[in-house]
Amino acid sequence: MRVSFLTLLAVIAMCATHRDAAAQTAADEPVPFIFDTDIGNDVDDVLALGMIHALEARGECRLLAVTVTKDHELAAPFVDAVNTFYGRGDVPIGVVRDGVTPATGRFNILADQKDDGQLRYPHDLMSGADAPDAVTVLRKALAGEEDGTVVMAQVGFSTNFARLLDSKPDDVSPLSGRELVAKKVRLLSIMAGAFELIKGKIHPEYNVIKDIPSAQKLAEEWPTPVIFSGYEIGLSIPYPSESILKDYDYVEHHPLAEAYHLYIPPPHNRPTWDLTSVLYGIRPDRGYFDLSPEGRVTIDDKGVTTFEAQEGGPHRYLIASPEQKIRVTEVQVQLASQPPVHNSSAKNDQ
Template structure:
């Protein structure tokens, strides 16, 4: 059975149609990403848009923690490709000046500037390449949270903790009379984060690049946090045959083009960031299993440790079983390659 056939079979079994009388409100999601450093961020964005097309989530905002001028425009281009050009996008900046980790362009941010033979943008967007004209991420986060219903928002962080740590420190303002910490406590249901290595490895990349912000988040974030560590995504490599086969419905598609620029197929890229995004929207589908409750600590050298404690605010993903692995990969393949609404 192909991955796609398996996906359809599993999704039918796991997701029967709801009775006509039942309606479930879409899950509000904020996606905080270091788009441009690795291609799993782009795949996770595509998956969230597919889930939005299915009515399962509403993407409130995208905030970028990669300090390159093309990160936010590419995020806007992906949103536009999926028919949502008005989703707010914020940059890791302070007063319009980029201020954060990893300023290098990376391998695929150039897609934000790619043009067709007639000079038009290959992936249209209207967000400026000048950071001075892009909203600061903290402003975007505060607006998205202030406008949301209490206790409903799933925050997905798949890059550095820079933006969310700054949110915690933000004071009351014209957007909300609440501090950033109080705003998160009131509006957020859960933070699903791809960060850390809980298998005894060294400092994981997302933590290492802004260790202080990661430590602040682990210590001070006021809602439950579920941590998807390094080895979870490694155990779930994206099927490269899907990149070659399943996106042909569009002459230009930002997901496979980003993937091939990052590292061409037949490379099977780990799906680190997709794990946190899938959990946020489908927390009760049994895709993953978890540790007992406890607390994650970010050590001085950037290593992450987890200690069980009754009533603790954190859980860590446990390595997937063979059955979970097959089901998760089939779901990733189906959702990431799902044609956008209207195509």
């Protein structure tokens, strides 16, 4: 059978239309998202978690799991309390064992706070000792998703993700941890390192230096693209404490605002290190940040991060212009302070 040239063009155009429509549908799907946090060591983790819930309420992501690298019994219950506050108390939570920061933290005590004998912030995970291991939770979350779709955000230490890479095949998946990540993960958005001088000096960043071997492993072996949000980014985009004072009083008690007060009370403007990694991970194409050239990040034995440009390299880091910083501040305030919406199909084109 002979096919005319015009008919052939029509078929090609039809295929292209279907392909573009499929791509658009995929782009409109909520981002499967995993959040790994050292919650309790700083309050930006809490604001970042609130942002995730706001973005899920807008239909932009699905929070698959939260894993915790702070090894204190109240860290996971506090996460559960925040998740429950936003109507998602069933989100799986995994914890680190033998983690590097076992202290309570200034605000995780809110998980135990009671008023008239009742928990101020209801939740059902009462101790991290009752939570599953983070690696198990990560493997289950990844195994259940479509290939090449998951975005992972790490805003604490690299402990959990490094252990994930080392995990062996099990009942959850016949793949090793590295194979599972390579198959399921699209992007790792990580708050770690510093790619500018801070006050004229090289800055070994906290998330890196607390577990240098794990950070080195991640930098060397993680098999997907990695976007680093360096210390300089969050430092230059502080969260306005005026928002804490005015934007969260739609309820008598708000876990984000109370955590902020307990960490360092307003008028302190806290840098938004962790918020930037979440924002880029879920909204990478909104122009909030520019990116460095492709390259590779290396980490020395003192925890100093170095970036070397390399065509086709797996690593890039965020860059923010003065204009972008203004825009990012505004959107982070709007998202973090958004009231709970217990309908995950709700959308808002903020």
